[in-house]
Amino acid sequence: MEKENTVLIVDDEKVNRLNLRKILEDSYEIVEAENGQQAIEILEKEPGRISAIVLDLIMPVANGYDFMKVYAKSKTFGTIPVVIATIAGDVETEKACLELGAWDFVGKPYDSSIIQFRIKNVIDRSQHQMSRELRYRSQFSELTAIYNMTTFYYCTRQMLNRYPGEKFAFIRMDIEKFRLVNSFFGREEGNALLKYVAEYLRAQEKQYRHISFGHMNADVFSVCMAYGDIEEIHGFMQKMNRMIAEYPLDFELVITYGIYLVDDMELSVGEMYEYANLASKKCKDMYSLQNYAFFEAKIREEVAKEQTIVNNMRGALNGNEFVLYLQPKYELQTNTMAGAEVLVRWIDPERGMISPGEFIPVFEQNGFIMKLDYYVWEKSCQLLRKWLDEGHNPFPISVNVSRVSLYNPRLAEVLGELVKKYDIPPRLLQLELTESAYTTNQQSTKAIMSKLQKMGFCILMDDFGSGYSSLNVLKDIEVDVLKIDMKFLSNTENEARSENILAAVVRMAKWLNLPIIAEGVERKEQVLFLRSIGCEFVQGYYFAKPMPAEEYEKIAFSNNNHFEETTDETKKEINEIWSSTSQLELLFSNMLQAVAVYEYGERIEVLRVNNAYYDIFGFNDINDIQKSLSAIDEESQKRFLEAFEEAVRTKDVSECEVKRYAGDREIWVLIKLKYMNQVGDKHVIYGCLNDITEQKEIDDELQKYKHAIESSQSSEKTMLIVDDVEINRASLRSIFEERYRILEAENGREALELLEQEKYHVDIILLDLVMPEMDGPQFLTRKHQIPELENVPVVIITADDTTEQQIDTMRMGADEYIVKPFIPEIVIRRIENVLDSSRSLRRVLQESNLE
Amino acid sequence: MSKLFEALDNWGCDVKGAMERFLDDEELYVTCLETVITDDAFEKLGVALEQKQIQAAFDYAHTLKGVFANLGLTPMFLLVEELVEPLRAGNGENLETAYEKLLEANEYLKQILGKTAC
Known part of the structure; x- marks a missing residue:
């Protein structure tokens, strides 16, 4: 009969081993070792095989004491019960055995029944302990001691089945930026926070009629509770919010809730969790306007739609369902064509044209965008090759390089191989990278970009201004062209403010000698405005929609690739604005950009400021310019004076960042100076001022975050x-x-x-x-x-x-x-x-x- | 076999207790007795005593004590105990006589086993 358990006998005396074997072999498999060393080897090789160890103490080569020292520290076999064989009545040795971690002892001469009884006891006890531990671990979170996911799912199912008449809400909760808690304060602090949340949930148990809760993983908890009206759920969240806000940690702790109001009891609890999870993602997308979101059927539809896209994407690529469209770009002063951006359209034989807005985000998420990127690059190269072969002198066309593609360390080589394969001058294939790509992975992006630029590619920064650290990016990364989307600007309610921002961006780009392309230009007013502020290039529906290659060829390679404007009144209007003193005055005063006109001679004097200047510094400031200069901190004063000297010396532009006080508030200001003219021995200088306090604070936060990430990387x-x-x-x-x-x-x-x-x-x-x-x-x-x-x-x-x-x-x-x-x-x-x-x-x- | 057990009994051994430990497996018991008379622990104990290696001498004596106890060899158990206790206390002096007596007892056991061999 096969025996369930195996006993390892460790004794150097053969006679003793034979004796023990005789006593135990009817009930157990027996394995023998002649000394401690041999025993350790056997146990390390097959830790799961041995159920108990009978150990002699006095042995050559690693005696029983040596063995027990290793045993006490061993994770592999430290839980197997050890029974020590000692000479009967040796109390000192018996005590020592127990101190060493032995489970029991038997005295020599052996009593067969006592030995059998003791071995059986320790094996039963160890298995009972193990299964208890195992059961506990399989049901509870080891850290927080509340139900783990599996048990929580099971109990929730039981609860839902038991109260079919009740309304239930499934709530998924996680702690925002929990990783930062671990990074800033250490894992122990993070764990303490999780235990605190679990403890609170446990205390809530009696407050609700029917509730189940569990710790899913990391910082994620779930609750399923019966509710009467929706206010009860809000009440629960408010209590949780108060609880987390009271936690004594110098960090703003916020819980995010994804809520699924259970409307289909047939769903598995896992599916309910997924719905709540989808809802919580939605609330994360809302940029923290609120920290909770309810699952809506719409989300389910979106998921299904996404799945269809995923299912069809490969076939679509192989079946050439992705079609290149080109949207021309024009030079604004002459209205002549200057190139095109390559866009992609998915033309599904059954569903018709699918909007890039639908499939691009999905591809970006699952990485398929890399394949699509490559497909578009290659097709674009083929187009350029075709045009060159036909004897045309094509304009450059720009293709998009997604953020995911930027992670490919061979990106430069891949693009280099493509232009080589089709024998295309790299300058004809321009590359558009979105601003967010620069901010997330600056070092490697910078390296890849400089490599591409050296190879002759022209780099366009797409969506400039959509990220919050654009200025920083420009400081660190050299791009060749900036693109700014008019849609981004028109999102704000105050269009005048948007225009000011755009004017400032264009001016800044000029200072940096960067050409700027405005895209998304749809209305005539926008064109007039762009022209007035000196924007060089435009792209948008007002000029031309994205079009199939054949159509683009017709326009691009004809003699008439000019864009015809409907009327010529434009220039007249602009001239009027600029020639009218009163209107100029109005424009100056009402610009949202804070502006000051300075006179610089022996000292700096402010000639005039506009309304926006007051918005930043208050009305009292300008009354005493010397006072306002003294409000600038000492180090900043030096930079401020140097910037003036530079503007005068170069008769051009300069800029500086200064820290100063406005009332009792400390603010950072970016001052850009532009030399205007000389009057006598004094110089007139025009200054644009931007309150960059928030930007600075964000930079500081980013730095902190970066340090935290860097310091956490080591662990x-x-x-x-x-x-x-x-x-x-x-x-x-x-x-x-x-x-x-x-x-x-x-x-x-x-x-x-x-x-x-x-x-x-x-x-x-x-x-x-x-x-x-x-x-x-x-x-x-x-x-x-x-x-x-x-x-x-x-x-x-x-x-x-x-x-x-x-x-x-x-x-x-x-x-x-x-x-x-x-x-x-x-x-x-x-x-x-x-x-x-x-x-x-x-x-x-x-x-x-x-x- | 009974002659052997009788001789051991007469010498003062606890054959009955030993047989309980060996679950009445007489053959195994005899094998163990034959093993013990040639155990090199006897010789190693002698060397250790001579070289005043107290710990090693204690280990060998202690090992033999356990074996004798299990085999019910009470006369030999009592003799080896006279070695174990002083050695445990770190005293290795004047133990030659006790060791000689132990060797004599082992010789006697050999004789019993030889004479009564089946």
């Missing part, structure tokens, strides 16, 4: 990505690089080398299956032979989501799998699940030998 986990396809690695890297230190390998062999170099200090491995040299399964076999990697989880990268694949994955000894194309939320969740819960559960399972 961050390490992830190894093993995949032969560079684009897959790049895509995963972009998802995880803020959370992990990333290592990359192209195949199993390279991964093993890298792991050895890193002394096996890696927390998780993402593994592709099909690779040259050494594939995924071969790598896994080798990994299992390396003890240091025993507890390092492996997540398989696969394109196959079937049950068979899941089973195969688990059979290979992997912990999880992720499916291509990568959906960031799912991938992140899976990886965190693996790291947070399944690993510890697995360990317990292995130790208890119940798997």
Whole structure:
């Protein structure tokens, strides 16, 4: 009969071993070791096999005491019960045994029944303890001691079934910027906060009729509660808000709520969670105007729509359903064509034209945008080649480079290879990068851009002004052209203010010698205005809509590529404005840009200021200019004077940032000076002033954030990505690089080398299956032979989501799998699940030998 | 077999207790007795005593004590105890006689086993 449990007998005396074997062999499998060292080797090799250890104390080569020292520290076998064999009546030794962590002892000469009884007892106890621990761990969050996701789902289901007449709300909660709490204050503080939230939830239990709650993962909690009217839910959130605000931490803690009012009891609790999750994402998109959002059917439709897009995207690419459209750009002063932006349209044979607004965000999220980008670049090169072959002298056309593509470290090479393949001068293929791409990954973006510029590509900064740190970006990164979207400006209620901003941007661009293209130009007034402020290029429906290539060719290569304006009154109107003193006065006074006219001689005097100046500094300021100069702090005064000297010396422009006081308020001002003319021995200088206090504060915040990220990086986990396809690695890297230190390998062999170099200090491995040299399964076999990697989880990268694949994955000894194309939320969740819960559960399972 | 057990009994051994420990497996018990008479712990104990290696001498004596206890070899158990206790206290002096007596007892056991061999 196969015996359930195995006992390891450790004794140097053969006679004693034979004796013990005789006593125990009817009930247990027996394994023998002659000394402590041998015992450790057996236990490390097969920790799950041994249920109890009978240990002699006096032995050569690692005696019982030596063994117990290792045992006490061992995570692999430190929970297996040890019974020490000692000579009967030796009380000192018996005490020492228990201090060492032994579970019990038996005296020599042996009594067979006592030995059998003691061994049975310790094995029962250890298994009971293990299963209790296992049960606890499988039901409760180890950290917060409230239900984990599985148990919460189960109990919620029970509750919903039990009270079918009640209305229920499913609420998902997470703490905004929780990672920063960990970064700023340390993980222990973060954990204490989570425990505090869990404790509060527990205290709420009695306040509600029917409620269930659980800790999902990281900083995410869920609650399902019965409610009478919606106010009850708001009341709950208000209480939670108060609770978190009272938490004694020098950090603004905010909880975000995603709420699904359960309208379909048939849904699984997991689906309810997903709905609440979608709602909470929506509220995050709203830029914190409110910290909660309810799930609406619309969201479900959006998800379904997105899924259709994902399902069809590959076929569409292969079937050439993505069609290039070109929108011409014009030079504004002459109205002549100057090039075009390449846009993409998805023409689905069944659904017709799908708006880029629908599919681009989805592609950006799942990384497919990289493929689409490349497709558009190649098609654009083919167009240019065709035009060159036909003997035309084409205008440059610009293509978009998405943020995700920027993560490809070979971007410059890829584009270089393309223009080489089609033999296109790089200047003809202009590259449009959105501003947000510059802000998120500045160092690498800067390096890639400068490489591309050296190769001859022209770089356009798209959507300039849409991010909040545009000025900083311009300071650090050299672009060739700025593009500003009129739509962005017209979003504000105050159009005059928008125009002022645009005028300021154009002026600034001129100071930096950057050409500027205004896009989204739709109305004649906009054209007049743009011309008046000296904007050089325009693009928009007013001039031409995006059009198929054939149509564009007709216009671009005809002699008549001028844009004909309807009337010539424009110039007259502008001249009137500028010639009329009273209107100019009005314009000056009412400009929203704060402006001052200075006279600079022996000292600086303010000749006049406009209304916006008062808005910044108050009305008293101008009355005493000397006072206003003394309001500038000492260091800033030096910069202020230097800027004036520079403007006078160069008879051109200069700028400086100064810190000063307006009343008792400390503000930062960016002053741009423009030399006007000389009157006698004095110089007239025109100054534009911008209150950049907020910008400075944001910069400071960003710096703080950056430091926090940098300091947390050292303690961050390490992830190894093993995949032969560079684009897959790049895509995963972009998802995880803020959370992990990333290592990359192209195949199993390279991964093993890298792991050895890193002394096996890696927390998780993402593994592709099909690779040259050494594939995924071969790598896994080798990994299992390396003890240091025993507890390092492996997540398989696969394109196959079937049950068979899941089973195969688990059979290979992997912990999880992720499916291509990568959906960031799912991938992140899976990886965190693996790291947070399944690993510890697995360990317990292995130790208890119940798997 | 009974002759052997009788001889051991007469010598003062606890054969009955030993048989309980060996679950009445007489053959295994005899194998163990035959193993113990050639145990190199006897010799190593002698060397350790001679070289005044107190800890090592204690270990060997202690090991033998446990074995004798399990095999019910009471006369030998009592003899080795005379070595174990002084050694435990760190005293290795004047133990030659006790050790000689232990060797003699082992010789006696060999004789019993030889004479009564089946």
